[in-house]
Amino acid sequence: MTDSKRDAFLAGERHEDVAFYLAEDAVDDLGKLRDYGVDVPDGIVIVVDGENGRNAFQTATGQDPMAFAKQAMAEDGTVHADLAGGDCPEGDGPDHAARFVFAFSEEQNEEVGDLYAEGDVIHAYAQCECGTAYSQKWVVGER
Template sequence: MCDHEAFLAGDCPAHVGIYLADETFTDQGSIDSFGERVDDGVMLVVEGDRGRAAFEKAIGEDPMSFARSAGDRDGQVDPDLTGGSCPEGEEDDDEGHDAHVVFAFVQEQLDDAEGIYTEGDVMHAYVQCACGVEYSEKWLIE
């Protein structure tokens, strides 16, 4: 089993991380039993296939489709994967730009690739903001 800290450290590349803000689900008690309670939500770390299925069941969207869509726009994702800075929120500074959903996975180092992938493991994180905007960020795990 992989916990939140181990996932953030890149120790569980076969798992996915899923953050769900409290507003994304109605039965808070049942989801809490599957993950770690964090500020304003729950962080789940689940083995890949089961995690992708859990994401799809919770959100109603295939996680890789979500990642492709969110990957079209750069934003800033919190290193603990429980929030971010919505690109729209930076422009109008309104309320309502909290992360609603975060989906993340680790890509292990690829020696035959280009860019940061040759330097080490890379965290890929995809966010849906409460305002509906989707964005992403990737970074080298240190």
């Protein structure tokens, strides 16, 4: 995958896809995944069509992506705008590095209001080394 696929996702141009980040130590071997993602410091970011992406995320992490998202929504945190990690709300340092991030986008929807009226929205969910799951959403282009 080239960075352009991730750039298009972050620009709100790939609403049918999901994106996820995996830290090097979050899975046994990133080697096979490198053909499908972009190397980033400490891991890889992959953008894949929705169903295949959800299945790949679950296979790599052992977590159902939608159940994980629901859990992570209970805690606000900061997910990096490039999806390559996050800042755990419980602390910083190596014990608080993101193990993985799962993200999807939604098109602007003025009827819903709030952020959705302002533009396309990225939803991102992260799992920290310490076990804390957290989330952040933002309007495309505002980060």
